[in-house]
Structures are given as structure tokens and as C-alpha cells.
Amino acid sequence: MAEDNAADGDSASPWDLHEARLMAENARLRRICDALIERVEESNMAPTAPYAAFQHSVVLAEQVRERTQALREANQQLLDEIEERRRVESRLREATEKAERANISKTKFVAAVSHDLMQPLNAARLFTSALQDQPDHNTQFMLSHIDTALLDLESLITTLADASKLDAGVVSAEPGVFPLRRLLDVLAEEYRQMAAAKGLRLRYVPSSAVVRSDPQLLSRVMRNLLSNAVRYTDRGSILLGCRRRGERVEVVVADTGIGIGDDQIGDIFQEFKRGARAVKYHERGLGLGLSIVEKISRILDHPLTVRSRENRGSRFALQLPLARLSAAEARAMEPAADAGRTLAGRRVWVVDNDRAICSGMRTLLEQWGCRVAAAESVQALAEHLDPRRDPADVLLMDYHLDPGGDNGMTVADALNRDRRRAGAEALPVIMLTADRGPYLKQRCARDGHTLIYKPVKPMKLKLALQHTLTRAPSTTGPATK
Amino acid sequence: MNAIPPSAVITAFSDARDERLAARDLAQKLRHDNLGCVLFFCSIDYRLDRLAGALAEAFGDLPLCGCTSAGEITSRGYDSGTIVAIGFDRRFFSVGARLIERLDGFSLADAQQLTDSLLCECRAASVARVDADNTFVLTLLDGLSVNEELVLATLNSALGSITSLGGSAGDDYRLSGTYVYSDGAFHSNAAMVLMINSALDFEVFSFHHLRPATVKLVVTAADAERRVVQELNAEPAAEAYARLVGVPVAELDDVVFARYPLAVRINNDYYARSIQRVNDDLSLSFYCAVENGIVLTAMHTGSILDELDQTLSDIEERLGPAWVTLGCDCCLRRQEIEADGTVDQASALLRRHSVVGFNTYGEQFNGMHINQTMTGVAIGRRQRSRR
Numbered sequence: 001m002a003e004d005n006a007a008d009g010d011s012a013s014p015w016d017l018h019e020a021r022l023m024a025e026n027a028r029l030r031r032i033c034d035a036l037i038e039r040v041e042e043s044n045m046a047p048t049a050p051y052a053a054f055q056h057s058v059v060l061a062e063q064v065r066e067r068t069q070a071l072r073e074a075n076q077q078l079l080d081e082i083e084e085r086r087r088v089e090s091r092l093r094e095a096t097e098k099a100e101r102a103n104i105s106k107t108k109f110v111a112a113v114s115h116d117l118m119q120p121l122n123a124a125r126l127f128t129s130a131l132q133d134q135p136d137h138n139t140q141f142m143l144s145h146i147d148t149a150l151l152d153l154e155s156l157i158t159t160l161a162d163a164s165k166l167d168a169g170v171v172s173a174e175p176g177v178f179p180l181r182r183l184l185d186v187l188a189e190e191y192r193q194m195a196a197a198k199g200l201r202l203r204y205v206p207s208s209a210v211v212r213s214d215p216q217l218l219s220r221v222m223r224n225l226l227s228n229a230v231r232y233t234d235r236g237s238i239l240l241g242c243r244r245r246g247e248r249v250e251v252v253v254a255d256t257g258i259g260i261g262d263d264q265i266g267d268i269f270q271e272f273k274r275g276a277r278a279v280k281y282h283e284r285g286l287g288l289g290l291s292i293v294e295k296i297s298r299i300l301d302h303p304l305t306v307r308s309r310e311n312r313g314s315r316f317a318l319q320l321p322l323a324r325l326s327a328a329e330a331r332a333m334e335p336a337a338d339a340g341r342t343l344a345g346r347r348v349w350v351v352d353n354d355r356a357i358c359s360g361m362r363t364l365l366e367q368w369g370c371r372v373a374a375a376e377s378v379q380a381l382a383e384h385l386d387p388r389r390d391p392a393d394v395l396l397m398d399y400h401l402d403p404g405g406d407n408g409m410t411v412a413d414a415l416n417r418d419r420r421r422a423g424a425e426a427l428p429v430i431m432l433t434a435d436r437g438p439y440l441k442q443r444c445a446r447d448g449h450t451l452i453y454k455p456v457k458p459m460k461l462k463l464a465l466q467h468t469l470t471r472a473p474s475t476t477g478p479a480t481k
Numbered sequence: 482m483n484a485i486p487p488s489a490v491i492t493a494f495s496d497a498r499d500e501r502l503a504a505r506d507l508a509q510k511l512r513h514d515n516l517g518c519v520l521f522f523c524s525i526d527y528r529l530d531r532l533a534g535a536l537a538e539a540f541g542d543l544p545l546c547g548c549t550s551a552g553e554i555t556s557r558g559y560d561s562g563t564i565v566a567i568g569f570d571r572r573f574f575s576v577g578a579r580l581i582e583r584l585d586g587f588s589l590a591d592a593q594q595l596t597d598s599l600l601c602e603c604r605a606a607s608v609a610r611v612d613a614d615n616t617f618v619l620t621l622l623d624g625l626s627v628n629e630e631l632v633l634a635t636l637n638s639a640l641g642s643i644t645s646l647g648g649s650a651g652d653d654y655r656l657s658g659t660y661v662y663s664d665g666a667f668h669s670n671a672a673m674v675l676m677i678n679s680a681l682d683f684e685v686f687s688f689h690h691l692r693p694a695t696v697k698l699v700v701t702a703a704d705a706e707r708r709v710v711q712e713l714n715a716e717p718a719a720e721a722y723a724r725l726v727g728v729p730v731a732e733l734d735d736v737v738f739a740r741y742p743l744a745v746r747i748n749n750d751y752y753a754r755s756i757q758r759v760n761d762d763l764s765l766s767f768y769c770a771v772e773n774g775i776v777l778t779a780m781h782t783g784s785i786l787d788e789l790d791q792t793l794s795d796i797e798e799r800l801g802p803a804w805v806t807l808g809c810d811c812c813l814r815r816q817e818i819e820a821d822g823t824v825d826q827a828s829a830l831l832r833r834h835s836v837v838g839f840n841t842y843g844e845q846f847n848g849m850h851i852n853q854t855m856t857g858v859a860i861g862r863r864q865r866s867r868r
Contacts, residue, residue, distance in 0.1 A: 031715040035701040039774020049705055050627070051772035053634040057848040058747045060637070064847070 107164045114161035118434060121157065122455045125150050126360030129458045133367045154455055159292065162220065166295040173214040173300050174438055177323040180209045180242060180249065183219055188240055191226045195238055198230060207242030209249040212323035216436070217296050224289045225253040225316050233257030236313070247322055254315040260308040268306070269294035343465055344369030347391065351375060351411065352398035352432070361396065364458060368465075377401070378415055387415055388422040394468050399433035399440065408433070409443060428468045432456060488513050489573040489681070490805050490860055492837045494555035494565035500527055503564050504535035512540075517571025518578070520619075520675070520807075521547035521662070522839035523564040525652040529660060529667045532564075537665040546578045546673045548621040548661040550839035551651025551812035558828020559815060561653075565837050567805060574679045575606030580663040581672040584628035592639035599676035609680035613642040615865060617685055617858060619675040619807070620647030624659040624842030626670050627708055629850040630770045636674065637848025643676075644685045645848065646856050648809030648841035649768075654735065656757065659842060681804070682865040684796050687846040687856040690788040691742055693751050696725060696779040698743065700771060708767045709760065713777070717763035722756070725779055733759050739817035742853050743777040751778060755813050755843075755852035768843045768852050785817060786826055789855060793834040800861035808838035808857040815840045834859075 012020075042052065128147045131139060165171050188204035195202040229238045236256030243250045260268055268290050297304040297318060308314040348370045350361045358374040365372045373392075375381035395415070399408035406414075408431055416426035429449040433440060436453060444451040450464050493510035497503040511519060519540060523532060529549070536545055547566070555565040569576050577599040581587055599618075600611060609615040618640055622629050629649060637645060650659035660667035698721060702712035713721035723730045726741040744751040754777060757766040797803055808831070818827045836857070844856035 028715040031701050031712075032699045035699055035715075035774040036776075037774070039772065042772070042774065048631075049772065050630040050708075050770035051705060051775065053630040054752075054770045054850055055745075055747055057630070057634045057637060057850075058750070058752060061847040061849055062748055062750070064642075 103167070107167045110160055110164035114157050114164065117157050118154075118161075118455055121150060121154055123354065123356035123360040125154070125455060126357070126364045126458070130360070130363035130367050158455075159289065162292050166292060166299075171217070171296070171299060172438075173217055174441075175212050175214050175300075177210060177212050177325055178215055179325070180207050180211050180251070180320070183215055183222070184240065184242070184251070187219070187222055187226060191230060191238070191240070194230050198233075200230065200233055200235075201237040203237055203239045203241070205239070205241035207244075207249065209242060209244065209320075210323050210325050211249060211320040213300060213302065213320050217300055218302075218320075221293050221296050221300075221302075221318060222251070222253070224293045225318075228289060229253050229255040229257065229314070233313070244322070245319070248319045249322055250317050250319050252315060252317045254313060256313040259310045259312050259314050260306075261310045265306065265308060342369070343462070343469070345371065346393040346465070346469060347371045347373075348394050348396060348465070349373045349381060349387075349392050349427070350396045351378060351381060351401075351408070352396075353377065353401045354398070357398070364461075368462065370465075378411055388418045389424050391424070392427055394465060395427040395429050397429055397431050399431050399435060409440075409447075409449075412449070413447075430461075430464055430468060485573065485681070485862060485864075486570070488515065488568075489570040491568045492556060492566065492805055493568070494553065494557075494560065494563050494837075496560070496563045498526075498562070500531040501535040501538070503527070504532065504539040507536075507564060507566050508539035511566060511568040513568075513570075515570045515572050516543065516568050517574060518544045518546075518569045518576035519566050520569070520576075521545070521564055521566035522550045522553055523547060523662075524553065524562045525549045525655065525659075526562050527564070533662065533666050536662075544576065544578060546621070546661070546663050546675060548648075548650035548673065548839070549652055549659050549667070551653050551842060552815055552840035554808055554810060554831055554836050554838045554840075556832065556837065558831045559818070559824055565839070567807065567837060569677070571606070571608075573608065573681055574677055575603045575608040576678075577602035577676045578663065579674045580661070580668065581632065581674060582668065584623065584626045584632050584670055584672055587628075587632045587635055589635050589638060592635045595636075595674060596639040596676075599674070603676055603678040606678070609678055609865070611678055613644070615680060616643050616676060616678045617683065618643055618645040618647075619673075619677060619858075620645060620845050621661050621673040621675075622647065622649045622843075622845065623661060623669050623671055624649030624651055624768075625656065626672075627706065628670075629843060629845070632672060633845055633848045633850050640848075645845065646685050646687065646809065646858055647845040648839060648856065649843035649845070649850075651812055651840055651842045654812065679860070680864050682800055682861040682863050683858050684800050684861075685846075685858045686792065686796060687844065687851070687854050688788060688792045689753065689854040690783040690785045691744060691751060691753055691780040691853060692783055693744070693746070694779040694781050698722075698725065698777045698779070700773055700775050700777065703771050703773045705770065705772050708757075708769065708771055709764050710767065710771050711762070711764040713765075718765040719759045719763040722765060730759065730763065735813065735816045736820040739813035739820070739853070740782060742780045742782075742813070744780045745775055746778055751780065752849070752851055753780065753853035755811065757842075769850050782817065785814060785821075786823060786830060789827070790830050790834075792855075793830075793836075793859070796859045797834065800859055801863050802861075803835050803859040804862050806834050806836040806838075806857055806859040808836040808855055809841045809844045810838060810855050810857075811844060811853045812840040812842060813853050814855065 042049070043055070125147075128143055128150060132143055132147065184204070184206065188202065192202040192204070226238070226240065233255045234257070239252065239254040241252050243252065294304060303319045305317045306314065348365050350358055350365070350372060352358050352361065352374070353376050355376060358376060362372045362374045373381060373384055375384070378387055381387050395412060397408040397412045401408055401411065412429045412431070419426055429447075431440070431444055431449050431451050432454055433451065434454040441451060450468050452460060452464050491511060493507055495503040495506035497506050507521070553560045553563050553565045555563055579595050579599060581591070581595070603611045603616065620633065620636070622632065650661055652659045658669055660669050661671050661673045662668075663673055698713040700710050700713060701715045703710045710718045712718055719730050719733060722743075723733055726737060728737055738756040742753045742755060744753045754771055755768045757768050760766060793803075793806065818824055838857060844851050844854050846854070846856050
């Protein structure tokens with residue numbers, strides 16, 4: 001175009017030249033514009049052309065890169081979080097272990113202290129029991145106070161020991177099948193008297209139900225519930241009753257006492273938690289009773305429910321599975337005809353490493369007319385008599401003798417072996433222990449020994465003696481194996 | 482975990498001019514009982530039919546693949562007139578290789594079938610778990626086929642998350658014929674696809690040293706099929722480019738193309754479109770896809786050696802010292818370095834980073850056909866850590 005303009009020569013004015021240049025520039029820009037428009041339009045189509053394929057690949061690769069990066073970051077963040085959680089968890093586990101160790105050592109300490117406290121208490125009770133049998137009216141009044149104080153103390157220690165054992169997880173149920181009456185009749189009688197002392201009426205509805213439960217643990221639950229009912233009721237009555245519900249029987253303890261407020265009912269099963277008003281009623285309580293009830297009911301797998309209204313009363317119900325007695329079990333349930341058997345003149349040997357217990361036991365047994373030989377060991381006993389040959393009616397043996405030495409079981413077995421060898425009759429054994437574990441129980445059952453748990457209740461001891469002597473009526477009978 | 486023997490991956494080269502001597506020389510340096518596969522790059526100076534026969538004779542049944550180059554990278558650094566090779570130990574590498582015989586007819590179905598058969602072969606070898614972490618794909622394409630983009634895009638769709646890299650075969654700037662080797666023969670308009678699976682740690686990379694300048698050129702007339710740009714900004718392409726770089730059209734050569742590249746911008750990255758030659762009609766031929774209406778950004782070059790050293794050092798920082806770094810190095814990079822007179826420094830760097838490879842007519846990275854980059858894979862001495 002420029003050449004055309006040049007050829008026109010003279011006729012072209014500078015203005016024309018300028019216009020021609022602008023038109024050329026305009027044409028060039030239009031072509032650039034067209035190319036760009038074509039490209040823009042092409043780019044919206046499927047990438048089938050080589051350049052479009054390349055562009056598509058670049059975009060894809062970039063997306064992949066971005067996503068990979070995002071994934072890597074997310075992954076790293078997750079790893080960080082997992083690591084952080086792991087750290088927290090490990091710190092928590094350490095803290096938990098520490099707390100558990102502290103708790104176990106506390107539990108052990110409480111168990112040990114309860115046991116050590118029980119020994120002198122045991123002795124003191126034996127003494128007061130012996131004194132009470134004396135017809136000395138001057139001391140009766142004070143004695144009854146001492147006895148009440150000791151009873152309270154004993155119940156506190158027992159509670160503490162129970163709680164610590166439950167905490168330590170060493171308590172397990174040993175379920176047996178028995179008629180519910182056998183347990184509830186005794187309790188009803190016992191608590192009827194306690195209730196009467198407060199001017200309350202205890203209504204007892206017996207049941208013929210046979211249940212599967214651990215009688216010892218069940219008895220502890222019922223005692224706790226009944227004690228509470230008597231303790232927190234001033235007027236009205238207490239109900240101990242049973243109700244069949246399908247395959248289960250519900251044992252109910254209801255009272256017309258102070259009740260529990262709605263705001264507190266959730267807390268009553270917690271350790272050391274007591275209702276504000278409960279504290280006023282029972283200053284010396286620890287607040288462990290219902291927590292023990294709850295723990296034992298869980299061990300027994302007997303669902304426990306509570307309903308209560310403040311100032312109207314409380315109703316605790318425990319559900320037990322029904323069962324059926326075998327013929328042999330039914331026979332074993334026949335009551336023994338021990339009652340009223342006299343202990344007078346019976347020869348009783350006592351071996352207990354605690355001198356105070358020996359002495360207390362002697363006092364008590366002599367009250368009952370027994371002829372007592374008490375010593376801290378069989379060797380000490382031999383200073384007064386010949387343990388291998390001298391006749392005797394029963395051996396009261398403490399299970400926990402000196403630490404490191406033989407236990408009562410071994411000592412009793414050895415003594416009886418010696419006696420048989422010497423031609424004398426083996427002695428029936430009453431084993432005294434605070435160890436409520438299943439092992440000792442089984443050993444005693446196997447060897448025919450009677451087992452009495454400490455603290456020894458004089459009445460229980462008396463019954464056991466009578467029972468044992470019934471089985472072995474004479475010191476001169478034939479030797480039994 | 483057993484110690485990795487030095488023979489796990491070894492390299493060798495021969496500068497013997499005679500094809501049989503060169504092949505024997507290589508075989509003697511590479512052969513060991515566990516040699517599983519050999520990858521080579523050779524000068525176009527060799528008579529290829531003779532070289533093919535000599536290699537088949539020297540290596541026997543051993544799988545062998547490779548391509549022609551625009552210069553080799555050997556253990557001496559930048560080299561030429563040689564044949565350089567990498568031998569993979571079959572205990573540490575499973576290498577499956579497939580030839581694509583006709584690049585213009587390569588369909589997605591073909592790509593799928595090819596990928597599946599390679600994955601099967603790697604799994605059967607059970608050298609390492611066959612997944613995207615332990616596996617990469619090496620592509621060697623005929624560098625004058627003008628089909629790279631479509632083949633790569635298709636192959637990449639089939640490969641999924643498996644990383645791919647590679648280079649286009651060269652012919653020492655003769656621009657008359659580039660070849661890939663497979664099964665005893667050299668092929669044109671063809672490609673080799675190698676799937677490499679290994680428990681050894683590796684890192685695939687692609688980098689360049691180009692920075693954007695401000696000037697933009699619009700392609701206003703192009704033959705996309707032949708990668709020819711006839712016009713830039715509605716002017717004959719060579720004239721527009723010559724004016725941009727300030728050099729007469731007659732003096733446009735590879736060194737100018739290397740120093741003053743053009744690039745397209747896609748999102749935030751620039752991808753060089755390298756100029757191959759000036760044609761008689763003042764159009765420009767490119768090494769990669771161009772299209773009417775694309776905007777080319779004038780680029781200037783940064784420090785090629787610093788970029789090379791820094792990037793490879795960073796990789797070795799992560800990977801430990803590279804055992805072998807396979808490098809597909811654009812021929813224009815080598816032109817630039819030769820023009821700068823820094824071949825010795827470059828060779829020293831390449832040796833330090835254990836690079837072997839070749840100068841390409843284009844590089845391939847995750848389905849992209851790119852130019853003026855160094856693209857490759859560094860293979861470390863450690864087993865890949867379980868992550």
C-alpha cells in the first residue's frame with residue numbers, strides 16, 4: 001500500500017499518507033483481533049487440536065498439582081492432629097495410672113488399718129460381753145454405753161473395710177440357692193427390735209421364694225437398707241416385703257422417713273455424699289452405706305431402684321432371680337437342733353497370737369461355764385497341758401497367727417495329726433478369721449471346720465460351739481478321721 | 482532390608498565410532514547376572530541399521546530401548562558422537578517397555594490397553610508395590626512427528642496418577658529424522674513407553690530458567706498441523722521476532738532462539754514454545770504445538786547453571802545423593818550454554834549430580850509437551866520410606 005502511495009507521487013498529500021498508514025495499522029489490528037477471537041472461540045471447544053491438547057494437559061497437571069498439595073497439607077494436618085491426640089492420650093493414661101496407683105495404695109492402706117483396728121476392738125467387745133453377763137448392776141449402765149460406742153466403732157470399721165474391698169475389686173459374688181425367708185426372717189426380727197426402740201413399727205411380709213444370690217453380700221445390702229430406714233425415720237413404719245415379678249422377686253425396704261429431695265437423689269449412691277438432713281440424723285456416719293449397697297448390688301447383678309419423696313419416705317427395691325432348690329439343698333436347710341444346748345463343763349482350747357483376744361475369749365467362755373485353756377500358740381499351750389493327748393471338746397483357732405509362721409489351718413491340722421498318732425481323738429476346729437475370701441471358706445468346708453468371721457459376735461460363737469459339740473458330742477468317743 | 486549393591490543401576494557410554502565396537506564396549510561395561518533392562522541414547526552420527534544389529538548381537542535377548550539425540554550427557558558431562566546407557570538391575574527395577582508404532586492413530590483405547598499391560602507386567606515382576614508412589618513412566622517420542630501433544634494427552638488420561646516424563650528424540654539439529662529403538666530396530670513416527678517400578682526412592686522434576694518480559698506477540702496466522710507460525714502481530718513471523726530481539730532476520734539461529742524464547746502463559750505459569758527454524762517464507766517452525774490466536778510472551782533467560790545446580794541440590798537434599806539422574810535436556814539449553822562458553826562448568830555440575838541423558842527436541846512431563854526445560858528423574862540410594 002505504501003508503494004501505491006509512492007507511485008501516486010505528487011497527488012498524495014501528507015494527510016493522505018497519514019491516512020494510508022492508519023488504515024494499514026487498522027487492518028493489522030483487525031487481523032490480530034480476528035486471530036484472538038478465533039482462539040477464544042476455539043478454546044471453548046473440545047481439545048482435539050494439538051495446541052488445545054497441550055493446554056488441556058497443562059491445566060490438568062496444574063489441577064493435579066494443586067490437589068496433591070491440598071491433600072498433602074490435609075494429610076499433614078491430620079497426622080499432626082493424630083500425633084497431638086496421641087500425646088494427650090498418653091498424658092491422660094499416665095495421669096490415670098498415677099491416680100489408680102494412688103487409689104490402690106489408699107485402698108490397701110484402708111484395708112490394713114481396718115484390720116488392725118478390728119483386733120483390739122474385738123478384744124474389747126469380748127470383755128464387755130463378759131462383764132455384761134455379770135450381775136453387777138453398778139457397772140451395767142456404763143457398760144451398755146461402752147458397748148454401744150464399740151458397736152458404732154465396729155460398724156464404722158466394717159463399713160470402711162467393705163468399701164475398700166469393693167474398691168479394690170476383690171469382692172466377687174458366690175451365688176447359692178436358698179429360701180429368701182432364711183435370711184429375711186432373721187433380719188426382720190433383729191430390726192423389729194431396733195425399730196421398736198425408736199417407737200417405729202416394722203412390718204414384715206415373708207415370702208416363700210427361693211432365690212439365687214450370695215447370702216452374705218445380700219445380707220449386707222439388706223442390713224444397710226434396714227439400718228438407714230430405722231435411722232432416718234422418726235414416725236410411722238418400716239416395711240420389709242417381697243413381691244414376685246415374673247422370673248424375679250423384688251425385695252422392698254420402704255419407710256416413712258425424711259426421704260430424699262429430687263435434687264439429691266442422683267448423688268445418694270456416691271461415696272461420702274450424704275443428704276444435708278441425713279447428716280443431722282446420723283452424725284457418725286461416713287456416707288458410705290448407699291455407695292456400698294449400690295456397688296454390691298452391681299456385683300450381685302441385682303438391679304436396685306429407689307423412689308423417694310422428701311418428708312414422705314423412701315422405697316428401695318432390689319430384684320433377685322428366682323431359683324429352685326435341689327432335694328439335697330432342701331435337706332441341708334433343715335434347722336439344726338442346737339438351741340439350748342449347754343456349754344457348761346466343756347473343755348475349750350483357744351489359740352490366738354493376740355494376748356488380749358486370748359484373755360477376752362477366756363473371760364467370755366468361762367462365763368458360759370466352759371473350761372478354757374488359752375495360749376498364743378500350741379507351744380505355749382503345751383506349758384499347761386499335753387496338746388497331743390489331753391482330752392478336749394473343741395479347738396478355737398485364730399487363722400492369722402504370727403506373720404511368717406504357719407497359719408491356723410496348718411497348725412490345727414498338725415495338732416490333730418499329732419493327736420491321732422498319739423491315739424487321741426482329733427479335735428473339732430472352729431476357725432476364727434477376718435479373711436472372707438472364698439479359699440479359706442472352701443478349705444474349712446472340705447475339712448469340716450466351722451468358720452467364724454471376726455469381729456466375733458458372742459451369740460454367733462455360742463451357736464457355733466453348740467453346733468460343733470452336737471456333731472461331736474463326747475470327748476471320749478471314737479477317734480474320727 | 483538388604484544393602485543395595487552398586488550394580489542396582491549403572492551407567493556407561495562409549496565414544497567408539499564403529500557401531501559394533503561401541504555396542505560391545507557398552508555390553509562389556511553393563512553386563513552382570515541381574516541386568517534386567519538397558520536404556521540408551523545415541524548420536525545420529527551412527528549408522529542406525531548397523532548399530533541396531535550390533536546392539537542386538539552384543540546384548541542378545543536383553544530388553545533394550547532408546548532413542549537418537551541432539552547430544553548426549555555421559556559421565557563426562559555434555560558429550561556428542563557417543564552412545565550412553567543406563568542398566569537396571571531386575572531385582573530393584575521392573576521395567577516394562579512398549580512401542581507405539583503409529584503416533585497419529587494412537588487412541589484412548591490403545592492407551593488404556595498399553596497402560597494395563599504395563600501395570601500387569603510390573604505386578605508380575607513384584608519388585609515393589611505397583612502404585613503411583615513406586616512407579617513412573619518414561620516416554621521417548623519421535624521429535625519430528627508433530628504428534629507429541631495428542632499422544633501425551635491420551636496416554637496421560639490412561640496413566641491416571643502415575644507420573645510421566647520423557648524427551649523427544651533428536652538428530653543433532655539436522656531436522657531430517659529422529660528415531661526410537663525397540664526390539665532390534667530404529668523406528669520413526671513412533672514412541673517408546675517405559676513403565677519403571679522400583680522400591681528405591683526417586684523424584685521426578687522439570688524446571689527452566691526463563692522469566693517473562695513485557696512484550697506480547699499474537700499469532701495471527703499459523704499452520705497448527707505443522708507447528709508453523711506464518712505471522713506474528715499480522716506481520717511475517719520472522720520479521721516480527723527479529724525486530725523483537727533486535728537481530729536481522731538473516732542472523733536468526735539456534736543461539737538466538739535459545740536466548741530469546743517465546744512462551745505461552747497458562748494460568749500463572751509460562752511454557753516455552755521453542756523456535757526450531759526460520760523458513761524461506763519468513764514463517765517460523767516450532768518444536769511444539771502452536772495455534773492461531775495464542776499470545777506469546779517474550780522471555781528472557783536467568784542463570785541456567787545456578788537454576789540447574791540449585792534445583793538438583795534441593796532434590797538431593799530430600800532424596801540423599803542421587804544414584805543416577807536421568808536428564809532430558811532441551812537442545813536449546815545446550816545451545817545457550819555453548820554460546821555462553823560455560824560447557825565445562827555445566828558438565829561439572831551434571832557430573833556432580835550424576836546426570837546422564839540426552840539433549841531433546843522437546844520434553845514431556847505429566848502429559849505436557851514442553852520446551853527449553855530440564856526434565857528428568859533422580860533415583861536415590863535409599864528404599865522408599867513407607868508413608
